[in-house]
Amino acid sequence: MVTLVTAAIVSVGLSEFYFSYEDTQRSVTRLEADKASAAAVSIDQFVQGILDDLREVRKPATNSTERLQSFLALLRRQSQISQLTYLNASGIACVAAYSIEVNEIDTTRCEGDRSTSKEFLGAKAARQYFGSVIYNERDSRPHMIVAVAEDEPGAGVVIADVDLGAVLDAIKRAQIGTAGYAYAIDSRGELIAHPNSNLVLGHKNFADLPQVSAALGPGAAAADVVTTGRDPDGREVISAYQSVDPPGWWVFVEEPLSEAFAPIGAAMWRTAALLIAFLMLAILVSVLLARNLVKPIESIQAAAARIGSGALNQRIEVRSSDELGALAEEFNRMAARLQTYYADLENEVQERTRELATALGDLDQKSRELEAASRHKSEFLANMSHELRTPLNAISGFSQVLRKQLFGEINEKQAEYLEDILASARDLLSLIDDVLDLAKVESGQIELRLAPFSLPEALERGVVSVRERAIRGDITITLSSDPAIGTVVGDERRIRQVIFNLLSNAVKFTPPGGAIDVSAKELDGEVRISVRDTGPGIPLEDRDRIFEEFQQAAAGKEQIEGTGLGLALSKRLVELHDGRIWVESDLGHGSTFTFTLGAKAA
Amino acid sequence: MAEQQILVVEDNEKNMKLVRDVLQATGYSTLEASTAGRAIALAVEHSPALVLMDIRLSGMDGLEALKQLRMDSRTERIPVLAVTAQAMKGDRDRFMEAGFDGYLSKPIDIDELLEAVARFCKRGDG
Numbered sequence: 001m002v003t004l005v006t007a008a009i010v011s012v013g014l015s016e017f018y019f020s021y022e023d024t025q026r027s028v029t030r031l032e033a034d035k036a037s038a039a040a041v042s043i044d045q046f047v048q049g050i051l052d053d054l055r056e057v058r059k060p061a062t063n064s065t066e067r068l069q070s071f072l073a074l075l076r077r078q079s080q081i082s083q084l085t086y087l088n089a090s091g092i093a094c095v096a097a098y099s100i101e102v103n104e105i106d107t108t109r110c111e112g113d114r115s116t117s118k119e120f121l122g123a124k125a126a127r128q129y130f131g132s133v134i135y136n137e138r139d140s141r142p143h144m145i146v147a148v149a150e151d152e153p154g155a156g157v158v159i160a161d162v163d164l165g166a167v168l169d170a171i172k173r174a175q176i177g178t179a180g181y182a183y184a185i186d187s188r189g190e191l192i193a194h195p196n197s198n199l200v201l202g203h204k205n206f207a208d209l210p211q212v213s214a215a216l217g218p219g220a221a222a223a224d225v226v227t228t229g230r231d232p233d234g235r236e237v238i239s240a241y242q243s244v245d246p247p248g249w250w251v252f253v254e255e256p257l258s259e260a261f262a263p264i265g266a267a268m269w270r271t272a273a274l275l276i277a278f279l280m281l282a283i284l285v286s287v288l289l290a291r292n293l294v295k296p297i298e299s300i301q302a303a304a305a306r307i308g309s310g311a312l313n314q315r316i317e318v319r320s321s322d323e324l325g326a327l328a329e330e331f332n333r334m335a336a337r338l339q340t341y342y343a344d345l346e347n348e349v350q351e352r353t354r355e356l357a358t359a360l361g362d363l364d365q366k367s368r369e370l371e372a373a374s375r376h377k378s379e380f381l382a383n384m385s386h387e388l389r390t391p392l393n394a395i396s397g398f399s400q401v402l403r404k405q406l407f408g409e410i411n412e413k414q415a416e417y418l419e420d421i422l423a424s425a426r427d428l429l430s431l432i433d434d435v436l437d438l439a440k441v442e443s444g445q446i447e448l449r450l451a452p453f454s455l456p457e458a459l460e461r462g463v464v465s466v467r468e469r470a471i472r473g474d475i476t477i478t479l480s481s482d483p484a485i486g487t488v489v490g491d492e493r494r495i496r497q498v499i500f501n502l503l504s505n506a507v508k509f510t511p512p513g514g515a516i517d518v519s520a521k522e523l524d525g526e527v528r529i530s531v532r533d534t535g536p537g538i539p540l541e542d543r544d545r546i547f548e549e550f551q552q553a554a555a556g557k558e559q560i561e562g563t564g565l566g567l568a569l570s571k572r573l574v575e576l577h578d579g580r581i582w583v584e585s586d587l588g589h590g591s592t593f594t595f596t597l598g599a600k601a602a
Numbered sequence: 603m604a605e606q607q608i609l610v611v612e613d614n615e616k617n618m619k620l621v622r623d624v625l626q627a628t629g630y631s632t633l634e635a636s637t638a639g640r641a642i643a644l645a646v647e648h649s650p651a652l653v654l655m656d657i658r659l660s661g662m663d664g665l666e667a668l669k670q671l672r673m674d675s676r677t678e679r680i681p682v683l684a685v686t687a688q689a690m691k692g693d694r695d696r697f698m699e700a701g702f703d704g705y706l707s708k709p710i711d712i713d714e715l716l717e718a719v720a721r722f723c724k725r726g727d728g
Contacts, residue, residue, distance in 0.1 A: 381690075382688070382690060385687070385688070385689065385690055386658060386686075386687040386688055387687075388687075389687035389689060389707075389708045389709060390614055390617065390687045390708060391616075392708070392709045393614075393617050393620070393687065393708035393709040393710060394614070394616040394617055394620055395709070396709035396710075397617070397620040397621075397624075397709060397710055397712060398620055400711070400712040400713075401620065401623065401624055401627075401712060404712060406623075406624065406627045406628070407623075407627065425709065429709065436690060
């Protein structure tokens with residue numbers, strides 16, 4: 001911003017300076033040209049006047065006396081001419097008249113040969129001649145010899161000594177300013193008139209000055225302006241000139257640059273001073289603006305950064321009634337709210353952490369309790385198994401003793417009853433085993449021992465284990481296993497347990513004359529083992545419940561007793577193998593239990 | 603041939619009666635103990651041909667009793683069969699590892715019992 005202001009002010013100043021320089025130069029040169037022109041006109045009039053006067057005396061005279069009379073008449077009339085001399089054709093001075101009245105000074109005698117003088121030769125050659133400026137010792141005024149040829153042929157030359165005071169006056173009048181001056185030179189560059197008469201007396205030649213050489217040079221205009229002139233001392237001058245022709249003179253009006261542009265210089269200094277003042281003002285204003293505008297913003301920015309990095313108690317100290325003040329105030333409110341929220345959040349987190357710790361403690365307690373419960377459960381199961389087996393041992397043992405007839409014979413009926421007792425004891429034992437297994441599965445105590453085993457062989461053994469009962473119940477069992485199925489992976493003992501459970505149930509629920517088919521096939525990358533019977537079937541609403549503990553279809557209940565735990569246990573064991581088990585049933589015609597061995601088994 | 607003497611350790615009266623009757627009916631004589639302490643005393647005193655040891659007993663259990671029998675030079679060579687209702691998975695291995703010479707789970711199969719007894723008594727003979 002400071003830069004902008006500076007640039008604006010400086011450019012305005014510079015252009016102002018440039019234009020005033022131009023203006024000044026124009027006006028100075030115009031003034032000079034006018035003066036030069038006026039001086040030239042004066043000098044021209046003077047010279048023409050002299051020449052007109054001389055026209056009277058250059059007419060041929062009948063004799064010397066008559067010529068002298070005309071000379072004296074002119075001298076009386078024209079005070080600028082101080083002497084008139086007539087040279088005859090041979091250059092001999094024959095008539096001489098003087099403006100001063102001294103006896104016997106005027107003469108008509110021919111004496112003195114001036115035939116080789118410049119004035120004689122010049123006038124003879126060009127009909128008129130202007131000589132060099134000389135200073136008359138008498139009156140210290142500039143004089144010049146002007147010579148004109150006599151009108152009559154064969155005649156001589158009239159030579160006039162002309163006082164150039166008028167020229168000097170004209171030159172002096174043309175002076176401008178305090179340091180300006182004017183001068184006149186002849187066609188050779190020699191001074192004719194100059195305020196400093198010493199220069200004229202010294203026959204100073206100005207032809208080397210740039211402005212003079214420009215005026216004397218070929219093709220130069222009769223009047224012009226030269227801005228690159230020099231005075232004899234080498235100072236730069238601004239110059240205007242005007243020719244006076246005849247006699248081929250030049251009038252110069254000059255002023256030193258330093259003088260000509262002194263007013264501009266002053267204006268420039270004024271402008272510069274103003275510029276600097278305004279610059280200072282601009283800088284001051286900028287600083288004040290920065291202090292009032294930027295500082296609060298910086299302060300807000302810094303505070304925001306500190307708040308951002310967590311110092312929520314940070315506040316901004318900007319006291320102003322403008323938008324920045326409002327912004328700071330809003331910012332402070334926001335920070336305060338943030339702080340409150342943060343504090344709330346921290347409290348919340350602490351609260352939650354405490355709750356979590358409590359919950360973890362509770363969980364730990366629960367876990368210990370569960371562990372203890374699990375241990376108790378295991379102990380309980382072991383105890384239960386033991387306590388159930390102990391009386392069963394007596395039941396089974398005594399029955400066996402009786403059947404072995406160790407202590408005497410038994411009749412057929414008694415033998416039949418003993419078989420019933422022993423079968424029930426076996427069922428009870430199986431029930432106990434199932435209960436224990438189920439309990440173990442439920443409490444995650446069963447670990448599968450996965451290994452490859454032959455599925456056809458397991459199915460075969462399952463069939464064998466129930467064959468005796470099937471024959472007794474007049475049930476046909478067929479095994480139709482896909483020959484492609486060989487070895488599968490699983491816990492062989494558990495899979496056999498499932499197969500046995502399904503077969504055992506099938507035998508149990510299939511009426512005499514019925515049939516059971518056991519099959520295994522591969523479908524969709526899994527092995528499916530099915531046990532199909534021709535039993536009573538299972539009602540739709542019971543098909544899920546039968547896989548739950550101690551559930552048995554109503555239809556089954558009235559027919560044959562069952563463990564009620566086999567399917568529940570089988571389901572758990574199959575699921576441990578990542579398999580599924582389900583039943584499809586056609587009520588009154590039979591059921592098909594199927595279980596799969598998942599990818600694990602392949 | 604003199605009757606082989608078998609020490610039966612069993613705290614359940616009915617089961618004791620079952621084993622005793624079966625053994626006596628098949629030509630063995632029995633010593634009976636319902637506690638481990640009593641069993642050890644009888645074993646030391648009579649050096650039976652075989653011990654049928656119940657495991658879960660009040661006071662000292664069958665495992666401890668076996669250990670004591672094995673530590674005593676008078677009884678260390680007597681074969682001891684575990685006859686127990688502790689028949690859950692892993693129990694058989696556990697008892698065999700503990701040093702029992704055989705394992706029969708309750709409910710017992712009479713034929714199995716007689717077979718095992720016969721096997722150890724014959725060896726005791728030799």
